[in-house]
Structures are given as C-alpha cells and as structure tokens.
Amino acid sequence: MQLIVGNWKMHGRLASVAIVEALVRAGPVEGVELLVCPPATLVARLAEAARGSHVAIGAQDCHPAPEGPFTGDIAAEMLADAGATHVIVGHSERRIGHAETDALVRDKASAAQRAGLVPIVCIGETLAEREAGETLSVVARQLAGSLPETGRFVVAYEPVWAIGTGRTPTPEQVAEVHAFVAARLPEGTPVLYGGSVKPENARGLLAVPHVGGALVGGASLTPRDFLAIAAAAPGAIA
Numbered sequence: 001m002q003l004i005v006g007n008w009k010m011h012g013r014l015a016s017v018a019i020v021e022a023l024v025r026a027g028p029v030e031g032v033e034l035l036v037c038p039p040a041t042l043v044a045r046l047a048e049a050a051r052g053s054h055v056a057i058g059a060q061d062c063h064p065a066p067e068g069p070f071t072g073d074i075a076a077e078m079l080a081d082a083g084a085t086h087v088i089v090g091h092s093e094r095r096i097g098h099a100e101t102d103a104l105v106r107d108k109a110s111a112a113q114r115a116g117l118v119p120i121v122c123i124g125e126t127l128a129e130r131e132a133g134e135t136l137s138v139v140a141r142q143l144a145g146s147l148p149e150t151g152r153f154v155v156a157y158e159p160v161w162a163i164g165t166g167r168t169p170t171p172e173q174v175a176e177v178h179a180f181v182a183a184r185l186p187e188g189t190p191v192l193y194g195g196s197v198k199p200e201n202a203r204g205l206l207a208v209p210h211v212g213g214a215l216v217g218g219a220s221l222t223p224r225d226f227l228a229i230a231a232a233a234p235g236a237i238a
C-alpha cells in the first residue's frame with residue numbers, strides 16, 4: 001500500500017473544496033492511500049467533504065503545546081478536532097523559512113502523536129550539501145534529531161533542490177537515500193519521496209525500492225495530475 005500525499009502549501013480557498021470533491025468522486029485507487037494536506041483554514045471544510053470516503057485530510061504544521069499563549073500557532077489537538085488524521089512536520093520550507101531545528105521538529109512530531117495524528121517528518125539535503133557529498137550525513141543527523149521516540153510516523157525524503165524546481169534525483173540517488181533511511185527506521189515505516197513529483201516521472205520514482213509513496217506539491221492542486229500520480233504507484237488499480 002503506497003501513501004500519496006498532497007501538500008497544498010499556501011494555496012487554496014474555500015472554493016478549492018472542489019479538488020477534494022473530485023478526488024472523492026473518482027473513487028478509490030486500489031492499493032493506494034490518498035491524503036490531502038491543505039492550509040489550516042481548510043482542514044475542517046475538506047474533512048467534511050471527504051468524510052466517509054477513501055480520502056484522508058491532514059495539515060502542514062503544528063505547535064508542540066496542546067494549547068496556550070502562542071498567537072498564530074495551531075495545536076495538533078486542534079487539527080485532530082478539525083478532522084485531520086496526519087500532519088506534516090519539519091518541511092524544509094519551515095526548517096529554512098522559520099528556522100526550525102531538529103529538536104523542535106521532534107517536539108512537533110511527538111505532539112502530533114499525543115493528539116492521535118500520524119506525523120509525516122520531512123528530511124532532505126540542500127544542493128550545497130549534496131554537492132559537498134554530505135547527503136547521507138545530513139539525512140542521518142535529521143533522522144537522529146527529529147523523529148519521535150516511539151509510536152507511528154511516516155518519513156518523507158525531500159531533497160531541497162528538487163522542490164518546485166522540476167529537477168529530481170536519479171532513481172539510483174533516490175534508491176541510495178531510501179535504503180539508508182529505511183535501514184534506520186522500525187520495519188514497515190513508510191518513507192515517501194517528495195520533490196517535483198509529476199505524472200510523467202511518478203512511475204519511475206515510486207518503483208524505487210524502499211519508496212513507500214510520494215509527497216506531492218504543485219501537482220496535487222490538479223485532481224487529474226494527483227490521481228495520475230496515485231495510479232502510477234506499483235500495484236495501483238485505478
């Protein structure tokens with residue numbers, strides 16, 4: 001079973017419920033779990049639209065605390081209350097844009113579990129780190145520092161230089177990192193690949209050993225593209 005996740009990032013208005021309605025109407029893709037992570041403003045609305053269907057709804061970030069004086073932040077418990085089942089934590093756009101450390105990402109992942117959500121913990125090297133031959137050491141440090149101690153979680157490997165650029169690692173490069181990551185995780189932990197996943201390259205990327213699904217940005221905003229990516233998962237029957 002592969003997990004195909006749409007990360008809408010800072011895109012989507014109330015009218016975007018039509019995207020989830022289209023995914024629901026299209027029916028399940030056998031062998032594939034679909035998850036859509038909209039901005040927090042849309043979680044409750046989309047969860048309502050997807051209720052009882054094969055589409056799950058998640059969020060993009062949470063605060064470590066269950067409540068408190070944290071203006072502008074959102075607790076994992078609030079996301080669960082709104083109908084989310086998963087939450088992305090430690091995306092590079094937050095690690096870099098909001099100076100999030102491994103320790104903070106771990107606290108957020110643990111908070112997600114406390115609230116009954118499955119955290120999707122993102123890791124991945126920058127272009128400079130890859131060019132310096134540091135990919136595996138960066139990924140090892142991020143794994144050691146940002147995973148929750150126990151419980152269920154998902155890891156997403158997203159090379160920073162592949163996000164929104166149309167550039168992707170070769171299948172060999174993906175295979176190297178995914179095998180390295182999988183060897184450091186409890187058996188059965190899904191490891192998603194993310195970074196410029198499109199209908200045209202999804203089949204090749206999803207067939208790489210130890211790739212358990214995809215974290216999709218831009219292409220997740222178009223139901224046809226998102227469904228084509230899901231249908232490209234090994235074993236998928238659309």
Ligand code: 13P
Pocket residue numbers: 007091158162163164165166194195196197215216217218219
């Ligand atoms: P793109 O698919 O737009 O490259 O984004 C990837 C990503 O960051 C998903 O979390």
